[in-house]
Amino acid sequence: MSTAVTGGYVVPVDGDPIEGGTVLVADGRIVAVGPEADVDIPDDAEIVDAAGTWVLPGFVESHGHVGVIEAAEGWAGIDVNEMTDPNGARLRALDGINPDDEGFRDALSGGVTTVVVKPGSGNPIGGRTVAVKSWGRTVDDMLVREPVSVKSALGENPKRIYGEKDKLPTTRLGVAAVIRDAFVKAQDYREAREWAIREGKPFERDNTMEVLGRVLDGDLPWCQHSHRADDIATAIRLSEEFGYRLILNHGTEGHLLADTLADKDIPVIIGPLIVERSKVEVRRRHLRNPGILARAGVRIALTTDHPVVPIEFLVHQATFAVKEGLDTETAIRSITVNPARIMGIDDRVGALKAGLDADIVLWSGDPLDVMSRAVRVFVEGREVYHFDEHTGFGVTANPYYQE
Template identity: 75%
Template sequence: MTIAVTGGYVVPVVGTPIDGGTVLIDGGKIVAVGPAADVDIPDDAEVVDASGSWVLPGFVEAHGHLGVHEEAEGWAGQDTNEMTDPNTARVKAIDGINPADEGFRDALAGGVTTIVVKPGSGNVIGGQTVAVKAWGRTVDDMLLRDPVSMKSALGENPKRVYGDKKMMPSTRLGVAAVIREALTKAQDYKAKREHAETEGKPFDRDLTNEALVRVLDGELPWCQHAHRADDIATALRLADEFGYKLVLNHGTEAHLLADLIAERDIPVVIGPLFTSRVKVELRQRTLRNPGILAKAGVRIAITTDHPVVPINFLVHQVTLAVKEGLNEETGLRSITVNPAEMLGLDDRVGALKPGLDADLVIWSGDPLDVMSRAMRVFINGNEVYHFDETQGIGVTKDPYYRG
């Protein structure tokens, strides 16, 4: 099916905005973006009039727990952490996602179409992350890429969880030791596996080490939960030791080390920003952090860490970061192309350009204006959400087969 979104103020993110532009969609992909005069619309195309509205790519949430930390479900919906082992590299977030989580509906209302769902930070090595779209009846229908990265945590969380159990790690040095030991074992495992392959001998595979070898080989970025400056320094040190692709997550005190992070070209997923300082690691939390990092040359993305902050507030965090010094263009990039690039998803999402998935949102106005609404949301060229102005409510398309 061919769809032409016409007449809107098109913000492709990776190019110059186009007033009165056209986005042409076919087969769930974007096939053309440009001024109306430059885009040929087939006679059989469905025309969506976006006059007076803004048209942007769907936002990308780089660090959330939708579907694995279900809202209003208590322990029954809590599948964020497999806290029975400090190293659970073998677990996969995809296996715990419930598409019926209300957070996915909130995501659409906030213009978010792609979410990287991560295990929690209770373990030192939490497991494999997955990128999904915000609509579908099974996680397999929603799947964008699996796995996307490996989640790991430094600082208070694993120290508290396992310290309370009177087992290692109970200190920051113990947390770092668990990472070193796990990656050293993965190096040895890889050497043994390669030797067995050379010899043509059978080899007993281990899912934990198989996953960590993918990190060592550069296939999976290492998403490192780290708030405090000392933990961020440890993250940099470990990355230097093992040579993996590091993506800092949270980075509450990253602004204190902005020059060091920029020198290494380490991206930072910042947030959540709408929280109180509920623990020591958050004492330096500030909305100025994104702007300071960006000015220092650090590539940034902004996250809600849903459900810590509701995912539909993702763009509002950007608005307030802009108020506190972040450049507007960088702000929009921080929830579109930047997280897509950081996590290897930019061949599918994060911008409006030919060849990418047709995930776009028609806004009533500038999305950085808190009064603007996501009016219509398309995923893979399929309209999955619209705001009903007569009733004043958002309506999500039912993904389930009802017979």
């Protein structure tokens, strides 16, 4: 059975807005988007009246820790950092996610329907990231893609964590050395594996080296946690030394190297933005920085780094960035199609167009207006959240009790 979302102000993101537009959905996918007169709605289609609302794709959080840092659970719900091995490439965020984390329900209330969940920044190499939907019974039900990238960290966090253990790395030199040593070993491993295959010899596989080999092969991008300009320069240096695809995460001082990042076409997932300057490497955090990067030609996405900023406030970071100079079109793209493309999941999410998942959010008004709210949220065509005007609270469908 089809569903037609009709009569709203449709913002496809990858296309011009449509007053009184229609989004036609079947089998969890978008079938057509356009003016109502141009979309052939089946007679038996369920009609969702979107009159008076803005209709957008679900937002994409490209760097969050939902499910691996569970809300209000204390230490028992923290599975974000395995800080016993500086090289955790074999670790998978997928294995630590609790779908029942309150953070996923918060995400829906803010129109966020896809989250790229990443290991934390305690290790120089943290592990594999995963893209999931914000609703489902198990992480396998929620899966968009796994792995999406490999998480790595430069700067203060890993040197502090291992410095307290009196173990390598205790300095920025040591952090870079751990990453460099890992890739050299991965290069040797890859050559040895290829030789064994050619010669028909047995070969003992290594999960850590297999993952790093995929990075060297260009199959997986490298998500590099880096705030300070010198760490960003180190991230670029390492990526060029080993030839892997670099995605900067945080990029707090990226605006100081905006021309370099634009010339090298290195995307930046920037944020969190509405936080205190809690440590030295974020002292230049400012809401104007996304606009500076965008005007220089850098591809940007915004992140809450949930739970650093609650994930439902993703759109508010965009609003505040607009206040400080980011253009409105880029602001919306920075939480929809840009993160989807940067993370390689734009074949599933990030826009309203035929063939993509039917992740659709009806807003009471322009989502960049802080007074607007998500009133109805659909994930793959299923309504999973609505705002109850009578109680003033959102209502999330229970994935464990489906019709």
